[in-house]
Amino acid sequence: MNFSRGFLQWAAAGLVALAILLRAVGLDQRPVIHDESMFAYYAWSAMRNGHYTHLPILHGPTLILITGRVFSWFGDSIATGRAWIAAISLVVLAAGMGLWPRRYRWWFAPVLFTSPILLYYSRFLRNEMLFSAVLMVGLLGAARGISRRQSAALWAMPGAACLIGLIAIKENALFVWATLASFGLVYAVRRLVWRGPARALRPRRRRRPRPAAPAGPPARLQRGTYMNPSYETVVKGRPGTVSDALSSGTETPRGDPAGVADAARESWLPTALAWIWGAALGCGFVYFIYHVTTGPDSRHALANLASSWTYWREQHQLHRISGPIHYYLPILLLYELPALLLLAAGLVWDAGLRRRRGLVYLGAVGLWLLVWLAWIPLARVGFIARVGEFLHVEPNGSMLVLGVIIAVLLAWSILQLEQHRPLASFIGWWAACSLFQYSSAGEKVPWLAVHIALPLIMMLGWVWAPRLRTMGRRGRALVLAWLVLTFAVALRNDYFLIFQGRDSDPRERIVYNHTSPRFDALCRQLLSNWEVYSDEIPLARRRVVLIGAPFWPGVWYFRDCNWVSPAQAPEALGEGDDLIIGDQSRLEDLLRRVDMAEWNALRLSLRNAWVPAWPPGRPETDTWAESLRAIPAWLGYLGRALPVWWKYYWDREPWTPTGEYPIIAIEPMTMRR
Template sequence: MSGTSAAGFAIRIQKSLSFERLFFFIFVLAAVLRFAFLDLKLFHHDEAIHAWFSYKLLTEGTYIYDPSYHGPLLYYVTAGMFALFGDSDLVGRLVPAFLGTMVVALVYPLYRLGYLDRMQALVAALFLAISPNMVYFSRFLRNDIFILFLTFVLLLALILYFERGQVRYAVLAGLAAGLGISSKENMPIVLGIFAAYILYLLWTQKVKLPKRWIRDFVLGVLVMGGVIAVLYSSFGANPERVLTWVPDAIGHWWAMHEQERLGGPFFFYIIFFLLYELPIFALAIVGTAQFIQKGRKKAETAVQSLHEVVETSLAQVNGHVPVPVAADPPFDKKEEFFRFCIVWMVLSLVAYAYIGEKVPWLIVHQLLPLIFVATYAMTKKKAVIAVVSSIFLVLALWHVAYVPADVNEPIVQVQNSEDMREVMALIDASNATAIASDRYWPLPWYYRGERAEKLSYYGRKIEESNFRDGKFDVVIASDQDSYDSLPGFEKKTYNLNYWFSWYDNKDRLLQYYFLRDGKMGNMKLDVFTRNVTSA
């Protein structure tokens, strides 16, 4: 190949790898990772409960806010999806997958507004697309991906409002805030951080309020309040909840914080970053250090300039020469955006470290600002490091999201075991099944409607005499309160759900880190199946 043709080939390659095409490719990758094999695994314990309440809302029209199960938005949206496409695991996860994909897409307007350069936008989008936690919880029927998407929308709405001063962006901000508060009780953390930084920007006069800001603020608050009132009152069916949901939410979650029902050390989420998001976490530390170092250099330069101005001014005053007035340095919105992201990241880390309830899905609220900080001063060298190190993210992602088996991962908390597929096959083959235990989720979800007639829930261990008349072909009990045997039945033990067991792996942490194996924590069920040959 001649030098001329080689140069032409290189130019064609460069044109084909334009920013827009690369970004679109990352967006498609994010969509594939979120939508592919969406019902590969059984519903998580919480997913089954959320889907069940949504199904009840659709079929019976019954819903009332309970802080134990978070805000109403998820239930109305999921019930709507069930009405349109049918009730199933896959349909239940469609909206989370869509919102998780759109979180990646929202990086583009942030770039177009000038807060990220091309390299930063591509790396941020890539990290959001393949982050194990981002993908896993985008394939998960929980409220957190709703909050994350609405947080990003709120951020863009506020940026646009302060740049353009148009009322529609104040309304959009109010809508995002109202829907966020209607999703989960941690949205006020986001609102508090955003509000504090806006006050800082106003106090330092880095931004100014538009002329009609009072009108716009009132409209935004009215929209936010209206959304909250409609959703928490169940569209007017329970108007008293408009007044009671706030004290109920505060009372319940403060009790959970003090109780530490699902507790952990203050560095709980740092462990998750090291397990799943190591390249992002490392680059965020480097980005923070670079920002601080750059700030120090600016301060030193400013001090030096001040000395020079003072010396010049004294000389000019003594010589009766007019003193020039130094112009204010121009406002660098990229630098200010990264300062905000560092503050957002640090305050989020502190808030969730303090909160007593430590659960895997809360990491995504800390991960979003951390990803932006990781892209600070994104040189070509750092970009290459980011892309190459993403192999770590892909390997972790594959194991937690696409292995069709029980996996020993802390990100997976009380996930229903794949063993339950075999248990449900036994139930399907039976005429009637007795559930002699208080451990039975996700069975109410998987046996809903007409299928529910097969199951009799007793909520506890009952007398063996109940199974002698031949009514039940299958009896299910907790292994913690079971029967040694039942006449005419064969007994087999199955995993109901599973989780990472710290106590069983704490002496082999280095080995576990690389192999992700070892003993898991479990709840188990004893399943008694009628022996047809002995009948």
């Protein structure tokens, strides 16, 4: 498919403009949720106090320090905090484009630019986008730093620094390091043990008719651009000829071993030094970040880092925010379904390119099935039981499905190694490892889906690029049509998610621990009214009482006020109280003692309940025997549930009404002036 250069340039510019627009519009409209308020408040405190003492619950200190600096430059609003996250998310897109094959990177750019999961958390004040940006720059630098490019040394230094500096952003860096180490081990084994080319596994090349050999000498000889030196020039040694250079020793012949060794030494030495300097720079950055955030309980930076790591590990062991091991699969299917279908089609095509390639996929899935069947009777046995408890896994149906997906991804990754495509192989390995790591982690929250969706989208480009090279015009048109469909569906999801108020609606699976629009509107209206009379009563003299769950995000909204958070509701309200807001259960007794002629009580919800995972009527089974007997009931249930699921997928029409978390806000009938 041939497009003019001008059309391609305008299309690329339009995609970039669209990516920026989707991330920049309406950043102040969405209510500030629980987690955002924590990061924003501590960044604001760091700006005011000039120091931040690291809190392990907020992960690495880098986000807090940068956000505090941004607040000092551009003002302390949630829009400012989200804006710099939106800007850093563009680095994720740019680095992702750099990791794709150059020829077809713009084919898959719309999928990356409009991914609903990546877009939603690009407008979200949290660690995920900063972590992803540093990770992608690190991977891009590492990929080019180990290449034979002349600029390898320039890329190696930021690559090493970013991959090490990840730990100062979030402790999930351990997952990345484990992925890199395991892939490096597999790659080393492949190079040392499996040396022979497995030609039977390689895709058959499409045979193309060769042009007839031209009669007469080659065109380069006809043009006179290349002529072998004459006998007199080489042997007789005329002045200024090649023989003079050979005899004088000023030029090393091309095949001389010494010359090859010197050239190789000159090429790898700067790159090796760049890797060392980059690693030192990354370690220095980590030490600096944890050193400047030490508190009275931290003796030095390493103790600060250790406390962060210990807290993160304990939270995953506690299973604090639990969920099934397939927790992220519905989220991925809900928001990235067309892209995942295209990825699945590419893997099926890859398996069918040659019979033995298909056997590799079948062998990987079959091996997993054998492991899973052997796991069932041994799940309660000593060491295996402890490993299963540590990884939060057990041999159930969810683990079976997840393992099949991971086995297919790993099979594709290994096949790419055989084809000498190490970068493609790593992308597949990264996707498989991320899916397992975050699915088995003890804490299940929607924003971690970013770390699964990103490698899967990156893998999409590497799966289809080789196929597009060998396709005809009709095949490319079909793939392009599916990419356009994926782009259109993603844009539709993005529109409703951003511009139609669903970004704080529990009908969206991606929304978690949100704040209701009514609570947000109340806080903004009160602050606006108080600001009008700030000359008479400054905000610092406005007394706000926060009790229970509204503490977050209430602290961020009323950060400039005189807020308090007692453990219990006060016995009575005083003249100096401007707002009392808290859980309904804690304020009911106070509300009975309040003179309603002087005080106004508002009943609202802090947040709404989530939609249950399954529509009603699902068969309940406890054992495999019961599950087998219930197969007809399951088939009937799935048939009835498909229309319900489709309505939810397309229109987010919930199958059950959503509940509420009731709170009460009490304010004076007449505002203090």
